[in-house]
Amino acid sequence: MSRGALVGRTLRHPSFRLAAADMAGTAVGIGAWGLVTGVVMVKSGLPVGMAVFMSLVVYAGSAQLAVIPLMAAGAPLWVVWLTASCVNLRFVIFSSMWRSYFAHLPVRQRLALGYFSGDVIYVAFMKRFPEPRPEPGQVPYFWGAATTNWLAWQVPSIAGIFLANAVPLSWGLGFAGVLALLGVLLSLLFDRATWLATGVAATAAIAAFALPLKLNILVALAAAVAAGLLMEAVDRRRHKPELRLVPADSVMPPEEREHVEAGDIVPLREERHP
């Protein structure tokens, strides 16, 4: 099949439109954020051409906002790159989840999927496909979400670059982007473990705010993962384990041994009385 036919089939796939609809609300906030990022790039002294080039090629809002002041101040390249890498470390973690869906695709496609994936696409995708295994419709769904996100970011970002002097930053339009992410975050909270993990992440991110290179994001990630795992372990401990009588001399089947190791079952071995 030719590449054009493949693209056409993806565009017409119902999952593609479903993803675009799923992303529509978030897209408004992403757009406001893109607009502000475009304005900030030019107001920090980046030439218009370079700002457009950066927006189109780098396509990473939080990393761009982190490195623009550094580039404007003439920081060495390695500092700029190290900062962007640290801000992007969360994507490294997300990529291990993407792998369970897309590992079967050729490497060039995997790189393309990676490049166009972002925080909100990740969340939307994981909600539609909670089971980490390949299923039909995932690739068109991804491209639907990615296209929506790309347009919602690039069009306002480039508009912001050209209208930099007409959009006053003091209005605080970028707050719409924060609200969009807030909505996405609230949609992820459904039990005690997730609420606790969020509370811990917020506290850690604020407490470690003074760290350079936005490393507070990484500190918050580690703290929240630890808190979530701890909460799961505590919850499991609270269930009273089941007693299971095991016949003497028998070998426990592996699936039951797993339950024992997880603490759900306490084996009680029969004694043999001669």
Added chain:
Amino acid sequence: MTDAPWSSWWGLLEPFIAVAGLAVITVVSRSFFMIPERELPLPDWLKRGLKYAPLAALTAVIAPEILITRGELIDTLMDARLPAVLCASAYYFWQRGILGTIVVGMAVYLPLHIGWGW
């Protein structure tokens, strides 16, 4: 001996190299574990823990945007962001729509921020 021609060349070229490098960082970080053909083994507890990663990353990006001003934790309740976040969250749990969350939040935020200077 002067290094002026070289440094002016570099001055033109450096931003392009910086941006190209940033694009490479975007690709590599976002596809990191998808790049190798064979799966890198991750311990089981880490795999379970990773499901908290997206919400932690989002929280870590948002929390300072709401609670920090000029590098310091805010020490006043007269900040437009606080009522805006409260109303937006309340709307979200009522209606479960992200667009409405943004609209409600901004409807509280903009008048307080621009009008009252909070």
